[in-house]
Amino acid sequence: MPRPANQTEERFDEVSLPEETLRRDTPVLRARVVYLGADKNKSVTMPGQLSVELAEDEAGTALRDNAHRLARQMFEKEYLDLAPDEKAQVDAKKVERRYREMKQAIDAGMTSYDFRRFDATGSLIRERLMPDTAPPHLRGRPFQWVEHAGHIAKFFDLRGPSGEKEFEVTAKPEHMEAMTDFIRRSRRGRASQAADLKETLTGAKY
Numbered sequence: 001m002p003r004p005a006n007q008t009e010e011r012f013d014e015v016s017l018p019e020e021t022l023r024r025d026t027p028v029l030r031a032r033v034v035y036l037g038a039d040k041n042k043s044v045t046m047p048g049q050l051s052v053e054l055a056e057d058e059a060g061t062a063l064r065d066n067a068h069r070l071a072r073q074m075f076e077k078e079y080l081d082l083a084p085d086e087k088a089q090v091d092a093k094k095v096e097r098r099y100r101e102m103k104q105a106i107d108a109g110m111t112s113y114d115f116r117r118f119d120a121t122g123s124l125i126r127e128r129l130m131p132d133t134a135p136p137h138l139r140g141r142p143f144q145w146v147e148h149a150g151h152i153a154k155f156f157d158l159r160g161p162s163g164e165k166e167f168e169v170t171a172k173p174e175h176m177e178a179m180t181d182f183i184r185r186s187r188r189g190r191a192s193q194a195a196d197l198k199e200t201l202t203g204a205k206y
Helices: 065-074 084-093 151-158 172-201
Strands: 032-036 042-055 062-065 096-113 145-148 167-171
Touching: 032 151, 042 151, 065 084, 096 145, 096 151, 145 151, 151 167, 151 172, 167 172
Parallel strands: none
Antiparallel strands: 032 145, 032 167, 042 096, 062 096
């Protein structure tokens, strides 16, 4: 069942990536990947990850402070373990700074996407379910935010054992052109690699 959209959450105002799709480019991609299958413990691991670096910027959206470092310096404790009076002393001295996030999709490492509907106690993980403002066929289904463009392209093309579509990719309309162009180029690249491999194997002598 879908969960109600809360006031602090971004409302669902995306459109689904069409099957016949595909157009032109932007470096930052962010999509919601919705699982359409019935596996209650679905997870997908893909090679590559999103690298995030912070650059100090007064207009940045990421806010960081030095409270944790101060807690270790002043009391040799972690910030969360401080007594109320110790925490007050640290808070009085801490400095907040704003940073700009610089994201880059890289080939190193692995990324795991978890589409489980229930936690270890059997309770619904409601924040992982599509809100009731989503289209009817997506409401209540588990999703993950994905920013690695290569992973978005792979999710879009993933199919189940019978060839059925396993995931639906949604994105804001203003990002759709860049995303469809990237998927088209990814498909061309995979087709070219497959052709090269076929040619190599055909010409090989065993």
